Amino acid sequence: MNDRTQLLKGTLEGCILQVIRGEEAYGYEISEKLRMAGFPAVSEGTIYPLLLRLEKNGLLTATYRDSPYGPRRKYYRLTELGEVALKDFYRQWRELVSCVDRLFAGNEGE
Amino acid sequence: MNDRTQLLKGTLEGCILQVIRGEEAYGYEISEKLRMAGFPAVSEGTIYPLLLRLEKNGLLTATYRDSPYGPRRKYYRLTELGEVALKDFYRQWRELVSCVDRLFAGNEGE
DNA sequence: CCCAACTAACTTGTATGACAAGGTATGTGA
DNA sequence: TCACATACCTTGTCATACAAGTTAGTTGGG
Numbered sequence: 001m002n003d004r005t006q007l008l009k010g011t012l013e014g015c016i017l018q019v020i021r022g023e024e025a026y027g028y029e030i031s032e033k034l035r036m037a038g039f040p041a042v043s044e045g046t047i048y049p050l051l052l053r054l055e056k057n058g059l060l061t062a063t064y065r066d067s068p069y070g071p072r073r074k075y076y077r078l079t080e081l082g083e084v085a086l087k088d089f090y091r092q093w094r095e096l097v098s099c100v101d102r103l104f105a106g107n108e109g110e
Numbered sequence: 111m112n113d114r115t116q117l118l119k120g121t122l123e124g125c126i127l128q129v130i131r132g133e134e135a136y137g138y139e140i141s142e143k144l145r146m147a148g149f150p151a152v153s154e155g156t157i158y159p160l161l162l163r164l165e166k167n168g169l170l171t172a173t174y175r176d177s178p179y180g181p182r183r184k185y186y187r188l189t190e191l192g193e194v195a196l197k198d199f200y201r202q203w204r205e206l207v208s209c210v211d212r213l214f215a216g217n218e219g220e
Numbered sequence: 221c222c223c224a225a226c227t228a229a230c231t232t233g234t235a236t237g238a239c240a241a242g243g244t245a246t247g248t249g250a
Numbered sequence: 251t252c253a254c255a256t257a258c259c260t261t262g263t264c265a266t267a268c269a270a271g272t273t274a275g276t277t278g279g280g
Contacts (some may be wrong), residue, residue: 005267006123006236007206010116012267018213028228038209043268048230050266070227071275090214092114097207099148100121103128104200115238116265122238138257156238158259163237180256181246227276232269239263247256 012042013050014089017059017082026073027051051076059085114150122152123160124199127169127192136183137161161186169195 019025019033027047034042051074054060059082067073078086129135129143137157144152161184164170169192177183188196 006120007202009119009237009266010114011206011210013116015210015213026228027230037213038205044229045231045269045271046267048228052230053266067228067275069276071229071273073228092117093210095148096114096117096121100125100203103125103147119237119266136257137259153239154258155240155242155260158257160237162259177246177256179247181244181258183257222280224279225277228274229272231272233271234268236265236267238265241261241263243258243260245257245259248254250251250253 011093012046013054014086014093015039016047016050016054017078017086017089020060020076020078021083021086024075024077026075028073030076054082058082121203122156123164124196124203125149126157126160126164127188127196127199130170130186130188131193131196134185134187136185138183140186164192168192 015034015037016030019030025033027044030051031042031044031047051060051062055062055076058079060076061079062074062076064072064074125144125147126140129140135143137154140161141152141154141157161170161172165172165186168189170186171189172184172186174182174184
């Protein structure tokens with residue numbers, strides 16, 4: 001019915017910003033890192049359009065660089081706008097988490 | 111850009127199940143309770159279709175009862191399928207939260 | 221040399237679900 | 251009579267996750 005993909009909506013964008021925040025990263029790498037963090041395999045059909053969108057909206061800038069292993073990589077870096085958006089995301093995320101926690105407080109064990 | 115509505119995707123369904131779990135409730139009441147819990151005003155255009163969907167999918171059953179204040183209310187109650195779905199939701203929710211937490215661990219203060 | 225496998229990015233089409241806007245109807249109080 | 255709160259529902263729109271497929275570069279094995 002409603003698999004986890006709906007739960008991910010909106011969350012992924014913020015998480016990707018956070019991955020890039022530390023140091024610039026390219027799409028393929030980002031999807032690996034998310035998988036490491038425990039996210040269930042995020043499809044490429046998800047990640048690349050999302051990155052393009054973020055770039056178009058000015059949250060990311062990109063530069064191409066050659067790869068020693070394959071075609072050139074497109075490295076993304078956060079803009080100032082991206083930093084702001086990341087902070088906004090995290091604030092809203094924490095807010096949502098605390099709402100849900102409040103609702104489930106008292107009977108999580110069951 | 112991406113307001114909180116995308117963050118809510120999928121979460122709302124589980125939260126509504128949780129609200130109903132304790133005791134049967136009707137739509138109007140549920141939206142009040144969510145607002146109490148801190149959720150930003152959940153629109154009726156969201157809540158009623160969602161309840162109908164859950165009923166159609168067998169997670170909820172409904173009975174109409176008169177109201178002392180207005181038109182009759184449609185009271186929803188969890189089915190066994192609904193209980194299972196609620197548990198599933200909560201498990202997946204906790205999993206997502208811990209993934210995001212892992213990603214943001216170390217620099218939440220900023 | 222060719223082919224498989226991995227790396228790397230992108231496109232198209234589909235489904236889901238939140239929401240705005242609007243409609244219908246009942247009860248209360250001024 | 252009229253405004254307002256209660257109560258439910260429908261239609262249409264938008265954002266976004268994903269499957270599946272496309273294009274390309276590199277490496278290593280047969």
